[in-house]
Amino acid sequence: MSDKNLTAILYEKDDLRLEDLPVPEPGQGEVLLEMKEVGICGSDVHYWTHGRIGDFVVKAPMILGHEASAVVSKLGPGVTNLKEGDRVAIEPGVPCRLCNYCKSGRYNLCLDMKFCATPPYHGNLARYYVHAADFCFKLPDHVSFEEGALLEPLSVGVHATNRAGVGLGNTVLVCGAGPIGLVNILTAKAKGASLICVTDIDESRLKVAKEIGADFAIKVTSGDPQVVAQAIEEAVGDKVDITIECSGAAKSIQTAVYATKSGGVVVLVGLGQDLVEVPVVNAGVREVDIRGIFRYVNCYPTALAMVASGRVNVKPLITHRFKLEEAVKAFEAAKRGEGIKVMISCGRK
Ligand code: NAD
Ligand code: ZN
Numbered sequence: 048m049s050d051k052n053l054t055a056i057l058y059e060k061d062d063l064r065l066e067d068l069p070v071p072e073p074g075q076g077e078v079l080l081e082m083k084e085v086g087i088c089g090s091d092v093h094y095w096t097h098g099r100i101g102d103f104v105v106k107a108p109m110i111l112g113h114e115a116s117a118v119v120s121k122l123g124p125g126v127t128n129l130k131e132g133d134r135v136a137i138e139p140g141v142p143c144r145l146c147n148y149c150k151s152g153r154y155n156l157c158l159d160m161k162f163c164a165t166p167p168y169h170g171n172l173a174r175y176y177v178h179a180a181d182f183c184f185k186l187p188d189h190v191s192f193e194e195g196a197l198l199e200p201l202s203v204g205v206h207a208t209n210r211a212g213v214g215l216g217n218t219v220l221v222c223g224a225g226p227i228g229l230v231n232i233l234t235a236k237a238k239g240a241s242l243i244c245v246t247d248i249d250e251s252r253l254k255v256a257k258e259i260g261a262d263f264a265i266k267v268t269s270g271d272p273q274v275v276a277q278a279i280e281e282a283v284g285d286k287v288d289i290t291i292e293c294s295g296a297a298k299s300i301q302t303a304v305y306a307t308k309s310g311g312v313v314v315l316v317g318l319g320q321d322l323v324e325v326p327v328v329n330a331g332v333r334e335v336d337i338r339g340i341f342r343y344v345n346c347y348p349t350a351l352a353m354v355a356s357g358r359v360n361v362k363p364l365i366t367h368r369f370k371l372e373e374a375v376k377a378f379e380a381a382k383r384g385e386g387i388k389v390m391i392s393c394g395r396k
Contacts, residue, residue: 049067050067050174050372050395051067051070051174051175052067052068052069052070052173052174052175053065053066053067053173053174053371053372053393054066054067054068054110054172054173054174055110055111055112055172055173055371055374055391056068056108056109056110056111057094057095057105057108057109057110057111058108059098059105060095060096060097060098060099060105061095061096061098063095063111063374063375063378065371065372065374065375068173070175071175071176071177072123072177073121073122073123073126073177074123074124074177075123075124075125076123076124076125076126076179076180076181077123077126077177077178077179077180078119078120078121078122078123078126078129078177078178078180078183079119079120079121079122079123079175079176079177080117080118080119080120080135080137080171080175080176080177080178080183081117081118081119081120081174081175081394082115082116082117082171082172082173082174082175082176082393082394083115083116083117083118083134083192083195083196083392083393083394084115084116084192084193084195084196084390084391084392084393085112085113085114085115085116085170085171085172085196085390085391085393086114086115086196086197086199086200086388086389086390086391087112087114087377087378087381087388087389087390087391088113088114088199088200088226089225089226090113090164090165091111091112091113091164091170091172091378091381092378092381092382094109094111094164094166095111095378095382096382099166100165101321103165103166104166105166106166106167107166107167109164109166109167109168109169109170110164110169110170110171110172110173110176111164111170111172112163112164112170112171112172112173112391113139113162113163113164113165113170113171113199114139114196114197114199114200115136115137115139115163115171115172115176115195115196115199116134116135116136116137116186116192116193116194116195116196116198117134117135117137117171117176117183117192118132118133118134118135119131119132119133119135119183120175122180123177123180126180128180128181128183129180129183129185133183133185134185134186134188134192134195135183135184135185135186135195136183136184136186136195136196136198136199136347136351137163137171137178137182137183137184138182138183138184138199138202138347139162139163139164139170139171139182139199140154140155140160140161140162140163140182140342141160141161141162141178141179141182142154142155142157142159142160142161143157143158143159143160146158146159152344152345153344154344154345155206155341155342155343155344156341156344162342172371172374172391172393173371173393174371174393174394174395184198184347184348184351186351186355187355189355190351190354190355193362193365193390194354194361194362196390197354197361197364197365197388198347198350198351198354200226200227200230200364200388201230201233201234201350201353201354201359201361202342202343202346202347202349202350203227203230203231203316203340203342203343203346204227204230204231204232204233204234204235204350205234205343205346205349205350205353206340206342206343206344206346207231207234207291207293207314207316207340208231208234208235208238208291209346210314210338210340211235211289211291211312211314211338212289212312213234213235213238213239213240213289214238214239215238215239215241216239216240216241217235217239217240217241217288217289218240218241218242218243218244218283218285218287218288218289219235219240219242219243219244219287219288219289219290219291220243220244220245220246220279220283220287220289220290220291220303220306220307221235221243221244221245221246221256221261221290221291221293222245222246222290222291222292222293222294222296222299222300222302222303222317223246223247223292223293223294223295223296223299223317224245224246224247224249224252224253224255224256224261224264224293225247225252225293225294225387226364226387226388227293227316227317228245228247228252228256228291228293228294229255229256229259229364229387230361230364231291231293231316232245232256232259232260232261233259233260233359233360233361234353234359235289235291236260237353237358237359240289242262242263242283243260243261243262243263244261244262244263244264244265244279244282244283244287245257245261245263245264245265246264246265246266246267246275246279246294246299246302247264247266247267247294248266248267248268250266252387253265253266255363255387258363259360259363259364263279263282263283265278265279265282267298267299267302270298272298272299272301272302272305273302273305275298275302275305275306276302276305276306279302279306280306285308286306286307286308286309286311287306287307287308287311288307288308288311288312289307289311289312289313289314290303290304290306290307290311290312290313290314291314291316292313292314292315292316292317293316293317294317294319295317295318295319295320296317296319297319297320297323297324299317300315300317300319300323300325301324301325301326303315304325304326304329304330304335304337305326305329307335308333308335309333309334309335310333310334310335311335311336312335312336312337312338313330313335313336313337313338314338314339314340315337315338315339315340316340325337364387364388365387365388365390366385366386366387366388366389367380367381367386367388367389367390368389368390368391368392369389369390369391369392370391370392371391371392371393371394373391374391377389377391
């Protein structure tokens with residue numbers, strides 16, 4: 048079998064296959080990309096194990112992958128911002144550019160968003176892939192392809208800390224120390240947080256969180272959110288200015304409210320159950336603002352600048368490396384949840 052454009056396709060739940068597909072042609076404003084590194088995200092694993100995330104259902108075979116970097120291999124008509132051979136990070140969501148959300152600068156809320164590996168749109172876990180040229184960001188030579196791929200989760204941290212308004216001297220609680228909690232620790236620290244406390248139920252994840260800069264790590268053992276909030280307050284010496292909830296666990300969302308100072312902000316990043324009981328009176332009378340975030344908007348340039356300048360180091364997040372040929376093995380490792388970030392290298396070895 049030829050493997051010129053080896054591609055990881057999810058046919059349905061539990062059915063991930065590697066197939067050689069035709070190399071696509073870039074259209075107007077698009078570039079053909081020779082894929083380099085693709086990180087596996089919790090959502091890729093969830094589509095593989097469940098065939099759906101909420102209302103997004105895999106109804107037709109879908110190529111997985113959306114945390115990616117590549118080399119520009121061919122320009123489509125009209126492309127002027129890139130040239131062949133450029134090394135790029137790929138922002139995976141391409142909005143319509145025409146609606147009011149897009150025009151007002153909040154394109155992450157666009158109802159016509161085409162986001163890699165969110166049904167019905169294909170991802171880029173393949174040797175070749177076509178993407179909008181204006182959603183490719185040129186990497187300086189000293190920024191690796193792995194770092195380029197990690198700009199995707201890092202952008203979630205940039206957006207969440209933007210929405211939270213993290214600034215100099217703030218105390219920040221990050222709930223959940225998965226990849227998304229960790230990028231929030233990195234960005235909150237880079238934005239000048241004076242103290243970062245992290246929670247998780249998993250000791251090994253807390254250990255990584257401390258290694259990358261969390262000041263306090265609290266293992267959640269109690270099922271009572273007020274008890275957990277009390278433990279956080281005792282460790283920090285006060286309630287925190289800002290909480291960034293990155294677990295999606297209902298109890299943790301409750302803890303987030305109780306642990307935050309009056310007048311503070313809780314940002315909900317974690318996506319769990321649809322309906323969750325939240326102490327709204329407690330939040331309301333203490334003017335704790337609860338804000339959602341959806342992915343990121345205009346965050347890639349910031350994420351790239353932070354990595355390129357050395358202000359943020361995402362490298363410690365990578366714990367596993369596989370080749371594209373070993374994609375199923377890579378997904379199994381990600382599913383076991385033993386490390387942090389699993390990377391797949393798409394080049395022919
Ligand atoms: P993950 O599953 O690897 O990490 C979640 C962490 O939370 C785990 O380490 C887990 O042990 C911990 N946890 C579970 N229960 C807890 C509790 N009660 N208290 C504290 N910690 C607890 O997932 P991830 O890839 O890091 O993503 C985190 C969340 O962010 C997911 O829900 C994901 O869907 C969501 N997400 C949202 C957006 C967005 O745009 N809003 C973007 C990316 C990811
Ligand atoms: Zn739009």
